Amino acid sequence: MxxxxxxxxxxxxxxxVFLLATMTLVTFVYVIFNNFYTFFxxxxxxFAExxxxxxxxxxxxxxxxxDIxxxxxxxxxLTKALFAWLIFFGLAYGVRIGGHIGVDALVKLASRSTQRFIAIIACIFCLVYAGLLSVxxxxxxxxxxxxxxxxxDLGHFGVKQWHIGMIVPIGFTLVFIRFVEILVRVIRHQQVGLGLADEAADAMKLSETEEHKK
Structure with missing residues (x-):
């Protein structure tokens, strides 16, 4: 497992990484070609005279x-389509790494049992939200x-609208699965909060590291 x-x-x-690299490459090639023909x-x-x-x-x-x-x-x-895929596929990745604003900073001031209760309620709300949007x-x-x-502009390549839009239900389904995992860990006492990023704690750790270096 x-x-x-x-x-x-x-x-x-x-x-x-693939989505980001492809977006960058496509944009780079277009900008280069769009400015290169004027040089010639x-x-x-x-040499005209x-x-x-x-x-x-x-x-x-x-x-x-x-002409190109x-x-x-x-x-x-294509760039817009890739960006849409990046956003919705990245939703679940953001939940996984805790790539959020430190919204649970105040919650951490409460007792562990209270934090756990709030985390369960928050997970349920997130599951309902992700489930409704998935359906x-x-x-x-x-x-x-x-x-x-x-x-x-992509139809002549055989790309349909549903090909691009299918990332929306996939993304929210992955988010749903991520929050199920979090809920299970909280219930099993393997985790207290939602695991969201705590920017204040990160700043304190960085400050302590800098002090040790000095």
């Missing part, structure tokens, strides 16, 4: 790059699946 969990954790991290046009203008053949050569290169840019309208749509988004995806509508 631990091996499966480790594999999933590594896949989760790797998939998030300027070089072509420079000196050598017509050389000038036409650089103009042709500029035209080719411009004009056909890359899909890059913006609603599954119904939404089913509607898109039946409509079989192509995604904007």
């Amino acid at each position: 631990n091996t499966v969990r480790l594999i999933w954790d590594r896949f989760e991290e790797g998939f998030i 046009y300027r070089v072509g203008e420079y 000196r050598s017509v053949g050389v000038s036409e050569f650089f103009y042709d290169i500029g035209d080719v790059i411009l 840019v004009q056909t890359m309208t899909w890059s913006n749509a 609603a988004s599954f119904e939404w995806i089913n509607t898109l699946l039946q409509a079989d509508i192509g995604a904007d």
